[in-house]
Amino acid sequence: DAAPVTVTITGAGGQIGYALLFRIAAGDMLGPHRPVRLRLLEIPQGVRAAEGAALELQDCAFGLLRDVEVTDDPAVAFAGANRALLVGSRPRAAGQDRADLLAANAGVFGPQGAAIAAHAAADVRVLAVGNPANTNALIAATAAEGVPADRFSALTRLDHDRALGQLASALDVSPSHLRDVTIWGNHSNTQFPDVSHATVDGVPVVDALAQRLGGADAAVAWLDNVFIPRVAGRGAEIIEVRGSSSVASAANAVIAHVRDEARGTHDGWTSAALVSRGEYGVAEGLVCSFPVTSDGSGYRVVEGLDLGERVRAGLAASVAELAAERDAVLALGAL
Numbered sequence: 001d002a003a004p005v006t007v008t009i010t011g012a013g014g015q016i017g018y019a020l021l022f023r024i025a026a027g028d029m030l031g032p033h034r035p036v037r038l039r040l041l042e043i044p045q046g047v048r049a050a051e052g053a054a055l056e057l058q059d060c061a062f063g064l065l066r067d068v069e070v071t072d073d074p075a076v077a078f079a080g081a082n083r084a085l086l087v088g089s090r091p092r093a094a095g096q097d098r099a100d101l102l103a104a105n106a107g108v109f110g111p112q113g114a115a116i117a118a119h120a121a122a123d124v125r126v127l128a129v130g131n132p133a134n135t136n137a138l139i140a141a142t143a144a145e146g147v148p149a150d151r152f153s154a155l156t157r158l159d160h161d162r163a164l165g166q167l168a169s170a171l172d173v174s175p176s177h178l179r180d181v182t183i184w185g186n187h188s189n190t191q192f193p194d195v196s197h198a199t200v201d202g203v204p205v206v207d208a209l210a211q212r213l214g215g216a217d218a219a220v221a222w223l224d225n226v227f228i229p230r231v232a233g234r235g236a237e238i239i240e241v242r243g244s245s246s247v248a249s250a251a252n253a254v255i256a257h258v259r260d261e262a263r264g265t266h267d268g269w270t271s272a273a274l275v276s277r278g279e280y281g282v283a284e285g286l287v288c289s290f291p292v293t294s295d296g297s298g299y300r301v302v303e304g305l306d307l308g309e310r311v312r313a314g315l316a317a318s319v320a321e322l323a324a325e326r327d328a329v330l331a332l333g334a335l
């Protein structure tokens, strides 16, 4: 039998938690041969909801699920964690400005980072999902003294998969035919979805779009006026149409992010926000979305791509927002 992996999920009693837990326990994330132990962290008000999910997990009789523990104590939740999925965060309250939101989340992700450093397994890997995800990952990584920065990431896989969905629909192909799309920057509406290196069945996506839309100008217009705003604004569109934020698609993106990180990317790259080591001129230490691959030992930035003027400008604008978020958190004394 393979050794079980301990997965800690914060905010496990919330919506994404409810969509995520059952897929992890079913083996979608770590594979059909990897037993899992689940540790569900909630705040006291969320504990009953997480306990209810734990009862339902038992009722599924998943063969891979070794045990489930629900707690409101980070020291217990992160004990021995090999994987930490930081989903729970403080939502923006009415009338709250961004500095207040960052401060509230520094109070969540700082202590969680410290608890990870103190209690998690030596090989722990951490994914921040709760918003503002990039800066929350930065706060957790900074607080997790002794845990290497490359163990931390923030989720932009949902943005990446939204981009694939839009392109697949415009080109009338399955998303599986697409390669090498990139989300650059922050998981916010300043992100820059980039298809300049993307291919469909080996053909550059821009050429395939030009063919389908009646010329290169039409392709550029569609990318600028439809594709980029639709991908960057998809979260708001889902809220408007569904009446509630993205849940199952967000959980699916978490599954895909960790699956590819742990089992390796195939067929080109994907997107994830990692702690910058200065790649593409992004200030060191910012948690920025890049094109990434994994050989199963963790994500690495795909380096050496020629970005071109438009992508460079889009990335710079989003990085400026990341730097402003970092500076706001620094000013609070939370880094």
Ligand code: NAX
Pocket: 010, 011, 012, 013, 014, 015, 016, 017, 041, 042, 043, 045, 046, 087, 088, 089, 090, 091, 108, 128, 129, 130, 131, 133, 155, 156, 157, 158, 159, 187, 245, 246, 247, 250
């Ligand atoms: P919910 O409000 O349904 O669930 C959040 C849960 O977190 C609640 O049960 C709450 O009690 C718990 N929680 C709050 N503070 C906590 C703490 N200190 N420790 C442990 N648990 C805590 O939100 P849900 O729809 O599940 O979304 C969760 C987060 O994901 C939000 O911050 C949301 O903005 C973010 N998202 C991020 C996405 C991404 O691509 N990075 C996309 C989807 C989603 O919008």
